[in-house]
Amino acid sequence: MPVPVANVETVPAASSGPPLVHARRLTKRFGDFTAVDGIDVDVARGEAFGFLGPNGAGKSSTMRMIGCVSPPTEGTLRILGLDPRTDGPAIRARLGVVPQQDTLDTELSVRENLLIYGRYFGMSRAAVRAKAEELLDFVQLSDRAKDKVEPLSGGMKRRLTIARSLVNDPEMLLLDEPTTGLDPQARHSLWDRLFRLKQRGVTLVLTTHYMDEAEQLCDRLVVMDKGRFAAEGSPRELIATYSTREVLELRFGPDADNNVYADKVHGLVNRVEVLPDRLLLYTDDGDGTAAAVYDRGLRPASTLVRRSTLEDVFLRLTGRTLVD
Amino acid sequence: MTQTIGSATPSSGRNSGTLLARIVPLPGTSARRAGLMVERNVLVYRRAWVLIVSGFFEPLFYLLSIGIGIGALVGTVTVDGMVLDYTVFVAPGLLASSAMNGAVYDSTFNIFFKLKYAKTYDAILSTPMSPGDVAAGEICWALIRGLIYSTTFLGVMLALGLVASPWAILVLPAAVLIGFAFGAVGMAATTYMRGWQDFEFVQLIVLPMFLFATTFFPLSTYPSALQAVVVCTPLYHGVELIRALTTGLVDGSLVVHIGYLVVMGLIGLRIAAGRLEKLLLT
Numbered sequence: 001m002p003v004p005v006a007n008v009e010t011v012p013a014a015s016s017g018p019p020l021v022h023a024r025r026l027t028k029r030f031g032d033f034t035a036v037d038g039i040d041v042d043v044a045r046g047e048a049f050g051f052l053g054p055n056g057a058g059k060s061s062t063m064r065m066i067g068c069v070s071p072p073t074e075g076t077l078r079i080l081g082l083d084p085r086t087d088g089p090a091i092r093a094r095l096g097v098v099p100q101q102d103t104l105d106t107e108l109s110v111r112e113n114l115l116i117y118g119r120y121f122g123m124s125r126a127a128v129r130a131k132a133e134e135l136l137d138f139v140q141l142s143d144r145a146k147d148k149v150e151p152l153s154g155g156m157k158r159r160l161t162i163a164r165s166l167v168n169d170p171e172m173l174l175l176d177e178p179t180t181g182l183d184p185q186a187r188h189s190l191w192d193r194l195f196r197l198k199q200r201g202v203t204l205v206l207t208t209h210y211m212d213e214a215e216q217l218c219d220r221l222v223v224m225d226k227g228r229f230a231a232e233g234s235p236r237e238l239i240a241t242y243s244t245r246e247v248l249e250l251r252f253g254p255d256a257d258n259n260v261y262a263d264k265v266h267g268l269v270n271r272v273e274v275l276p277d278r279l280l281l282y283t284d285d286g287d288g289t290a291a292a293v294y295d296r297g298l299r300p301a302s303t304l305v306r307r308s309t310l311e312d313v314f315l316r317l318t319g320r321t322l323v324d
Numbered sequence: 325m326t327q328t329i330g331s332a333t334p335s336s337g338r339n340s341g342t343l344l345a346r347i348v349p350l351p352g353t354s355a356r357r358a359g360l361m362v363e364r365n366v367l368v369y370r371r372a373w374v375l376i377v378s379g380f381f382e383p384l385f386y387l388l389s390i391g392i393g394i395g396a397l398v399g400t401v402t403v404d405g406m407v408l409d410y411t412v413f414v415a416p417g418l419l420a421s422s423a424m425n426g427a428v429y430d431s432t433f434n435i436f437f438k439l440k441y442a443k444t445y446d447a448i449l450s451t452p453m454s455p456g457d458v459a460a461g462e463i464c465w466a467l468i469r470g471l472i473y474s475t476t477f478l479g480v481m482l483a484l485g486l487v488a489s490p491w492a493i494l495v496l497p498a499a500v501l502i503g504f505a506f507g508a509v510g511m512a513a514t515t516y517m518r519g520w521q522d523f524e525f526v527q528l529i530v531l532p533m534f535l536f537a538t539t540f541f542p543l544s545t546y547p548s549a550l551q552a553v554v555v556c557t558p559l560y561h562g563v564e565l566i567r568a569l570t571t572g573l574v575d576g577s578l579v580v581h582i583g584y585l586v587v588m589g590l591i592g593l594r595i596a597a598g599r600l601e602k603l604l605l606t
């Protein structure tokens with residue numbers, strides 16, 4: 001008998017045991033409207049997995065099903081190996097959730113928000129008190145501990161929501177647009193913290209509009225559009241498959257008709273995208289292509305050569321930009 | 325201790341808990357977790373205790389103005405052939421009404437705010453807490469507040485010599501029962517409200533009951549057709565229950581009053597938990 005060497009699966013280092021998220025033909029309908037349309041997804045323990053997609057793609061609907069606060073309409077869903085329909089509370093006990101909109105308890109102080117949240121998980125008062133101090137320190141809100149939640153800035157509220165999601169030492173963290181509304185500095189420090197959690201073995205599942213966030217944080221991601229997955233892979237794989245090494249951006253000024261210019265650069269590269277304010281030329285040699293554009297007598301107001309990003313992948317897959 | 329009301333397995337023993345579970349199945353509800361909802365409210369009101377104290381004065385002012393002021397003009401009322409001082413007659417009515425008002429206020433305005441604006445429950449339901457825990461916990465909290473008011477009011481009644489019977493010892497649990505019935509139904513109604521304007525309907529129901537459900541004058545005042553209507557209202561049963569206990573005019577009708585309020589509360593609680601689930605776990 002031949003030994004099926006080719007069929008030996010390579011198990012990623014991260015995976016040990018059953019996947020923490022296992023979905024088959026997972027569907028969510030609201031009335032006649034299908035928000036999530038039969039997706040298949042597995043997230044292994046220790047992995048950082050991202051859902052990338054435009055408004056209304058179905059990211060939050062998926063996250064809420066994974067968080068066991070929204071029953072699937074159809075399909076199979078197993079979280080931590082358990083069935084949300086019957087084991088919701090047991091699953092939720094082991095998850096940390098950062099919802100898209102902050103749902104902090106506005107009638108309580110910053111510290112009390114953490115204290116009572118830990119109590120909801122059945123933690124003892126002593127344990128939760130120690131944990132609250134640690135987390136306040138982690139998100140740098142110790143000096144606001146006694147303040148009410150309402151006067152905090154948007155970014156501070158977001159940080160408190162993230163601290164709250166960690167109170168029960170979750171095995172898996174669900175982050176729905178964790179850094180929306182944060183300034184660049186706060187975003188980077190949050191990425192840093194999420195990275196540290198990941199190193200401690202916490203599984204991360206997140207959604208985002210931001211390419212850089214997905215590239216920074218995710219081992220693997222799916223591009224989601226209209227309730228379906230348009231592509232799946234690591235950021236690097238996706239770029240290699242769906243884009244070129246570099247992109248040349250040409251701007252011809254505010255009143256230029258970009259479609260006319262698209263015709264004029266025709267044949268220089270295999271793919272040109274026409275956006276309202278600029279042309280994108282997909283090429284493996286940006287500088288060479290820019291020179292060729294000049295050789296044709298074109299004089300764009302500005303040219304920019306940059307590396308391909310997930311944004312380009314997304315444009316390719318859906319014909320739309322991610323952030324409008 | 326974790327006491328599970330209405331667990332998925334109905335074979336958990338032949339105690340009253342199981343009976344309760346059969347009438348009102350509240351899946352996945354535990355007394356311990358419902359208690360955490362109370363703990364949350366204690367945290368909130370630790371700072372806002374003035375709000376709690378203020379709730380006590382309203383029934384007291386009524387007792388002073390109507391009981392003592394109007395009582396001086398009216399003199400006495402005759403109930404079941406027994407002549408009562410008007411103050412003795414009206415005080416239990418006010419106690420029952422204030423138990424109703426407190427519970428309704430707590431379970432409508434406060435719950436609506438948390439449900440629609442503060443999104444308090446959305447966050448809580450991503451923990452192991454269930455909609456049943458939230459509903460039961462919130463109503464429990466309303467009962468605890470109500471109990472504080474009833475206790476003080478009963479104390480005033482005792483001090484003014486308005487308690488005529490040792491049955492009065494049962495006034496506090498009876499007031500809690502009234503709070504439960506109205507709190508649960510109030511919370512159920514709140515889950516159907518679309519905006520603040522819908523609260524006008526609450527006033528439209530609560531105020532006439534307060535005025536006409538034998539709080540201020542006995543049932544015999546009404547023509548018999550109207551009596552039948554009054555007897556159907558929940559506050560009537562609450563007022564008569566408390567009045568029987570403070571005056572000592574206790575008879576078999578007590579069972580009817582208690583039964584009415586228990587069933588009303590259980591139905592309300594069931595609807596409230598189901599609706600929370602439907603609204604929040606979509």
Ligand SMILES: Nc1ncnc2c1ncn2[C@@H]1O[C@H](COP(=O)(O)OP(=O)(O)OP(=O)(O)O)[C@@H](O)[C@H]1O
Binds near residue numbers: 057
């Ligand atoms: N409770 C609901 N009832 C009806 N429709 C809903 C509900 N929740 C979501 N939808 C619809 O489902 C679709 C997907 O919504 P979802 O919130 O999952 O998108 P999203 O990818 O998270 O978008 P965004 O980036 O804007 O957060 C949208 O068209 C939305 O209107």
Ligand SMILES: [Mg+2]
Binds near residue numbers: 061176
């Ligand atoms: Mg969303």
